[in-house]
Amino acid sequence: MLGGNMKQNRKTRGIQDAVSRIYARYLYLLGFRTSVVTDATGLSESQARNLKKELKEEGIVVKDQPGPGSMADGLVNSRSGYLQASILMNIYRSLNPNAERNLDLESVIEAYSIYLKEIGAIFRNSIDYDLSAEGFERFTIQQAYSLAAALRSNDIDYSASMRECPDCKTYFYFTTRQTVVDDCPFCNWRVRSISSGTANQNAALP
Ligand SMILES: [Zn+2]
Known part of the structure; x- marks a missing residue:
């Protein structure tokens, strides 16, 4: 009887190991670093490597x-990065309402896939040259993870939060150490789009 249980346990453990290995492969294929893979699967660093x-x-x-x-603060040190991080983390937080307390890897993966699908469309019609068409660099999934990790982090120097813009009432991503201006990236984007649009119209006049 006891022998049977031990055999059963061994079998279960074998299945769990296999599942961990499959999940680890999946995470590597998505583009995560080894530290994320070991955290998520419980595999040791050498097993993961x-x-x-x-x-x-x-x-x-x-x-x-x-x-x-x-x-995270390095990722938002450009206007494009600041705006993209705010879009991506709004998606992430809608999937993981506890984002300030937990880092949910599946929500990061899902948010990232939505972001990749939408971000081109969001910027496609932008008159703002820096953000139009292919003129911006998309985040990697590992960078998305870093943004989410900072949102949960309690480390004062490296933490990030979502702030509500008093004007447009949209939440934007803000890190405590970023050097880029701290006004709302969405309002900033709209103002620039409008003013560069006007400039173009004027330039087209005879
Ligand atoms: Zn705003």
Whole structure:
């Protein structure tokens, strides 16, 4: 009887290991760093790195991401980054209402896929040159993760929050250490679009 239970436990553990490995492969394929993969799966760093090696041996492209990774404040230090982070984290927070307390990896993945689908359309008709068509750089999924991690973080120097704009009532992403101006990226974008639109019209006049 006891032997039967042990056998059952071993079998269950084998299945759990297999599930962890499959999930880890999935996370690597999406583009996450090893630290995210080990956190999410409970695999050790060497187990995760071995899996990554296996993927490469299978001819699958897995990006190496050495170094400490992006800090949220660095990602919002351009107008485009500031606006994109605000859009992406609004999507993320609608999927994970507890974003200030928990980092939900599945919500990050889903928010990122919605962001990728929508961001081109959002900027496509922008008159603002920096943001039009292909003129901006999209975030990677790992960068999306860093933004979400800062939102949850209690570390004063590296934390981020969603602030409500008093004018347009939209929430925007704000990090405590960012050097870019702290006014609302959505209002800023609208003002620039309107003024550059006017400038273009004037330029077209004889
Ligand atoms: Zn605003």
